[in-house]
Amino acid sequence: MENQTIEYLLVLNGMSDLPSLQLPLFLVFLLIYFMTLTGNLLILYLIITDSHLQTPMYFFLGTLACLDISYSSVTAPRMLFDLLRKRRSISVQACITQIYFFICFGVSETIVLAVMSYDRYIAICRPLHYMQIMNWNVCVQIVSGMLVFSGLYSLMHTLFLSKLTFCSSNVLQSFFCDLPQLLQVSCSDTFINALLIFLSGIIFQLGIVGVTFFPYITIITTVLKIPSRNMRSKAFSTCSSHLTVVFIFYSTIIFNYFLLNTNNVTEEKVASVFYAILDPFLNPLIYSLRNQELKMSIRRALQKL
Template identity: 70%
Template sequence: MENQTTVYTLVLAGLSDLPSLQLPLFLVFLLIYLITLTGNLLILLLIFTDSHLHTPMYFFLATLACLDMGYSSVTVPRMLFDLLTGRRVISVRDCITQIYFLIYFALLEVSVLAVMSYDRYVAICHPLHYMQIMNWKVCVQLVSGILGFASIYTLVHTLFLTKLTFCRPDALQSFFCDLPQLLQVSCSDTFINVLLIFLFGIFYGGVVLSVIIYPYITIIRTVLKISSKAMRSKAFSTCSSHLTVFFIFYSTIIFNYFRPNANLRNQELKISLRRMLQNVDCRHKIAQTR
């Protein structure tokens, strides 16, 4: 560490090294990004202008549309800039900032999807008391609580990232900054960072899964008791689309944070644990000599 030079800029691997592909990729992703923004803006406009859609379910849907625009805007504009200019260098500060907002919006989306499952549970299993339970005050409190928790959760990761140093010329194997790739190129001890990923991931992931699975078990039981085939079909249609979005998003996060760098993390954990045990053993021997 003493003989290594600290670097303050990182290189993104990008999507392709072929110059002939830069412009086509730029146009394709620009089109996808504009479609994403336009679609979500149309959803928001429709919800705000139609008084029949001023219900808790569509309130959460509007929140999800806003988060989707925020999540895509964290990475896509920078990627488009790099494709257009060929510049793939990013400062460590900007990289950590991008990671902050990436984790922040991802956490918010998963949380809102989990809250929407509770909303569906109340609507299907307790329809007569739906507006009493899911009133506007409760909806705002739920979203506010999620925003506050996500801010603290993400801030903890970010503060520990600022303690890392970088001295490798390796490129980040992605077209944007993400937590696993950033830890790979750090020359600091990333044991705490990896431990936070696992502890927070297991704890919060377990909570979110419980919030999703338990209501849907009750929902399925209730729907199966409905005599009307059309009503059953409508209920299952609403729930299946929500579950599909959740599990696609959730499985992507799990794969990204728990699969690609499993060998790296296992090695780091083993080295750090071995070092910790050696320190404990040394202190024990020193205490005995005294």
């Protein structure tokens, strides 16, 4: 039974079983993936080259852009490759590896979004102490700690996954390996895995959601008291873009893991596309369209050409 996990191949159901849709879907998602890479690399380029953007806020935005590139690259290339072939098999080891990086980058993104909320809270509510609290050493330590924690958190889940056995032909109703779906097709007792997901998810997510949303109560109160209309507009522009990204990220995950009817394969695939493919694509668009400083930086970069 243990050796079956080494040789056994899982089958990904993919985006569509209709041959006529394979090429159109490939072209659409190839374009989305290319635009995801381009948008996030553009944000990274602006942050590195524009001295106006070399602040802790944009340091974390650059970190988010790196994570979006990594997050989408875990699933999109494999999905594009599978759209060009008939049989979409994947080994158990490769599936668990994909889950490891998917969880790792996903958890890292939730932490960065929470840190960005705290960063906005310090900048708006305690501006005189901003550079003392959010200095570069602190920023680097936060990102380093985030990566270590995310790696260990993901490793915990994948180590328990490696103990499972797969003793019959199983098809994952998705275009990539996801943790709940892999548990569904295992013939082992997955109670410990499910309990681990529930407990760690509750403890981690409640803490992260609190850190992400609680500062905005004070932020909104403080911004409304600012006498200058331009300063209020600038503060709201940076906060609104971050809140929009947070809302899209959490709403797609909540819908997929808590509200989705798992008997409907089409709904499940649509939800997976949103949080695995479209979220990293939308983030740079939201920040570039709603953030005034980024738009000014783009204009300055274009003027230099």
